[in-house]
Amino acid sequence: MSNPSAxxxxxxxxxxxxxSETSFKRKRGVFQKDLQHMMYGFGDDANPLPETVTLVExxxxxxxxxxxxxxxxxxxxRGKLSVEDFLYLIRKDMPKLNRCTELLSMQExxxxxxxxxxxxxxxxxxxx
Amino acid sequence: MKQSKDPFxxxxxxxxxxxxxxxxxxxxxxSQTPNEAQNQTDGGQNILVDDDDDDYxxxxxxxxxxxxxxxxxxxxxxxxxxxxxxxxAVTNKNKEYDDDEEEENVDVELSKFPSSADPTKMAKxxxxxxxxxxxxxxxxxxxxxxxxxKSNMRRLLVSITGSQKISLPMTIVVCGIAKMFVGELxxxxxxxxxxxxxxxxxxxxxxxxxxxxxxxxxxxxxxxVQRLFR
Numbered sequence: 001m002s003n004p005s006a007x008x009x010x011x012x013x014x015x016x017x018x019x020s021e022t023s024f025k026r027k028r029g030v031f032q033k034d035l036q037h038m039m040y041g042f043g044d045d046a047n048p049l050p051e052t053v054t055l056v057e058x059x060x061x062x063x064x065x066x067x068x069x070x071x072x073x074x075x076x077x078r079g080k081l082s083v084e085d086f087l088y089l090i091r092k093d094m095p096k097l098n099r100c101t102e103l104l105s106m107q108e109x110x111x112x113x114x115x116x117x118x119x120x121x122x123x124x125x126x127x128x
Numbered sequence: 129m130k131q132s133k134d135p136f137x138x139x140x141x142x143x144x145x146x147x148x149x150x151x152x153x154x155x156x157x158x159s160q161t162p163n164e165a166q167n168q169t170d171g172g173q174n175i176l177v178d179d180d181d182d183d184y185x186x187x188x189x190x191x192x193x194x195x196x197x198x199x200x201x202x203x204x205x206x207x208x209x210x211x212x213x214x215x216x217a218v219t220n221k222n223k224e225y226d227d228d229e230e231e232e233n234v235d236v237e238l239s240k241f242p243s244s245a246d247p248t249k250m251a252k253x254x255x256x257x258x259x260x261x262x263x264x265x266x267x268x269x270x271x272x273x274x275x276x277x278k279s280n281m282r283r284l285l286v287s288i289t290g291s292q293k294i295s296l297p298m299t300i301v302v303c304g305i306a307k308m309f310v311g312e313l314x315x316x317x318x319x320x321x322x323x324x325x326x327x328x329x330x331x332x333x334x335x336x337x338x339x340x341x342x343x344x345x346x347x348x349x350x351x352x353v354q355r356l357f358r
Contacts, residue, residue, distance in 0.1 A: 030280050030283075030284070031276055031277070031280060034274060034275060034276050034277060035276075035310065037270050037273070037274035038270070038271075038274035038275075038276075038307060038310050038311075039310065039314050039330070040267065040270045040274075041267055041268070041269075041270035041271030041272070041273075041274050042271060042310065042311045042314035042315060043267075043314050043315055043318045044314055044317075044318075044329060044330045045328065045329035045330065047329070048329055048330065049329050049330070049331060049332075051331075051332050052329065052330050052331060052332050052335060055332045055335050055336070056310060056313060056314075056335060059313065059335070059339055060276075060306050060309060060310060061284065063306065063309055063348060063349070064281075064284060064285070064288070064302060064305075064306055065284075065288050066348075066349040066350070066351055067302070067305070067349055068285055068288040068289055068302075069288065070349055072289055080291075080293065081289060081291060081293070081294075081298070082295075082298070083295065083297045083298050083301055086298065086301050086302065086305070087301070089349065090305060092346075093347065095308065096304075096305055096308050096309075099304050099305075099308060100301045100304055100305065103300055103301060103304045104297055104300070104301065107296070107297060107300055
């Protein structure tokens with residue numbers, strides 16, 4: 001299920017590091033800094049070994065890759081890829097599933113909150 | 129340890145001034161602006177990102193804690209401010225109880241918890257947090273605040289799927305799943321270490337063993353095509 005990289009060029013949203021990025025090239029150490037804090041939080045040493053962090057990053061990237069491929073397989077039957085596909089894939093894993101539903105509901109609430117906030121600001125603006 | 133010198137506690141104090149990230153039901157609509165204004169010091173792109181992450185993780189531990197061993201739980205850190213301070217602050221792992229500081233920290237932490245959460249859970253968290261040592265509190269803070277960057281994840285997903293249409297919820301969900309996966313890996317690696325009676329930082333061999341065990345448990349999606357080199 002590999003898609004040709006020809007059509008996918010870089011997006012403006014992508015970080016400033018690489019202006020044009022082929023989909024097959026993967027920089028190493030993309031998640032290094034975040035992973036260090038995360039591993040400490042989960043029980044590793046305050047300064048995890050760099051090789052450990054690199055290995056964990058590789059494993060995580062492979063995990064996400066496999067997950068995304070499987071989700072794409074499922075999603076292709078329906079048409080396009082959606083969040084539901086990911087949720088279906090982790091349905092057996094209760095902690096992950098609960099966490100994801102929680103994240104999604106909180107994101108919804110945040111969206112509503114921001115919308116309401118903007119409406120309030122508009123009202124203030126029109127009043128003035 | 130003086131509060132002003134401990135970067136984690138300084139960060140907690142920052143948060144104390146602007147009660148953060150509770151979802152809508154709260155009074156925090158107005159307080160979200162001070163939070164966002166304060167977040168702007170952390171760096172342009174991360175404003176909303178950090179805000180979002182802060183909000184999600186507030187409820188996180190209430191659900192996640194039962195499945196995690198007692199030693200690990202941390203509130204969140206802004207990753208930009210923490211980089212330099214993590215190694216500095218955490219190198220001293222003294223286990224003294226410093227009740228005064230902890231209680232202040234606890235109050236700060238608790239004011240962040242949204243009231244839409246289960247009050248019994250909140251009470252439990254309150255009881256647990258009040259008894260944390262400094263070391264535990266800093267680890268808990270790392271646990272809550274750490275997150276994979278949404279932009280990086282989105283980039284990765286686009287490169288995997290080849291499709292540009294990766295929605296924000298999808299990125300958020302995958303970041304959450306990946307974070308929990310890292311948690312499983314690290315915890316299992318720690319278990320492996322205790323079995324082998326080793327100590328110190330986790331080494332790649334422990335991670336590999338943990339990964340192998342996770343695969344046996346079926347928690348890792350299997351590739352349909354075998355990978356040649358690992």
